[in-house]
Amino acid sequence: MVKRLVGVAPVLLLSIALVVSAVIGLNSSRGPSLIFPVPVNAASLGVARAHLGDRWSIGMESTICLDKPGTVEITGVTPVRPHGLRVIGFAVRPNQSWKPTQGVAGAFLGEVRAPLQHLGFTSRTVDVACEHNTPKGYELAVRLLKTTPGRAVASGWVLSYRSSARVGTLAIPFGLLLCPADSADARRCHSEGL
Numbered sequence: 001m002v003k004r005l006v007g008v009a010p011v012l013l014l015s016i017a018l019v020v021s022a023v024i025g026l027n028s029s030r031g032p033s034l035i036f037p038v039p040v041n042a043a044s045l046g047v048a049r050a051h052l053g054d055r056w057s058i059g060m061e062s063t064i065c066l067d068k069p070g071t072v073e074i075t076g077v078t079p080v081r082p083h084g085l086r087v088i089g090f091a092v093r094p095n096q097s098w099k100p101t102q103g104v105a106g107a108f109l110g111e112v113r114a115p116l117q118h119l120g121f122t123s124r125t126v127d128v129a130c131e132h133n134t135p136k137g138y139e140l141a142v143r144l145l146k147t148t149p150g151r152a153v154a155s156g157w158v159l160s161y162r163s164s165a166r167v168g169t170l171a172i173p174f175g176l177l178l179c180p181a182d183s184a185d186a187r188r189c190h191s192e193g194l
Helices: 001-026 186-191
Strands: 043-045 054-066 072-080 086-095 136-146 151-156 154-161 167-172 174-178
Touching: 043 054, 054 167, 054 174, 072 086, 072 136, 086 151, 154 174
Parallel strands: 043 174
Antiparallel strands: 054 136, 072 154, 086 136, 151 174, 154 167
């Protein structure tokens, strides 16, 4: 009887090892995640002379790429604590320091009234893995509609994405203030009220 238990123990250990290997294999086969190639500090942008019904294209002023080779499709961009604005479009273009396609090499979009497509933002796919100390990656921009006559705000953004085996989100710490005044100074814009 002792010999039988000793014979069962290796089979049981082998079974456990196979299950653990399968779980580890599943985790390593998960699709890529969207990340920033370097740590990102919170940033903000103020836009003056933004009126009810205006449409703005706003660049997120950071580069995004993948944590490993693969492809990710961006499925949505949602403002955090929004007031007075609505996302009506979003897309990516190559980081202009990596692959200049529009205007001045190296420049992030900032804020413009032109549609995203006219600015080179034509895709929702990210297919480049991050590389240390390179600008390789994509810039994200959103197309916004201002829905209030007063100030419009967002304290940040959540980007949703999917790959072949993963669904995920990436928080973008980028605040936005759209102000109807001639200045986007936060104090002056706040004095106009919501």
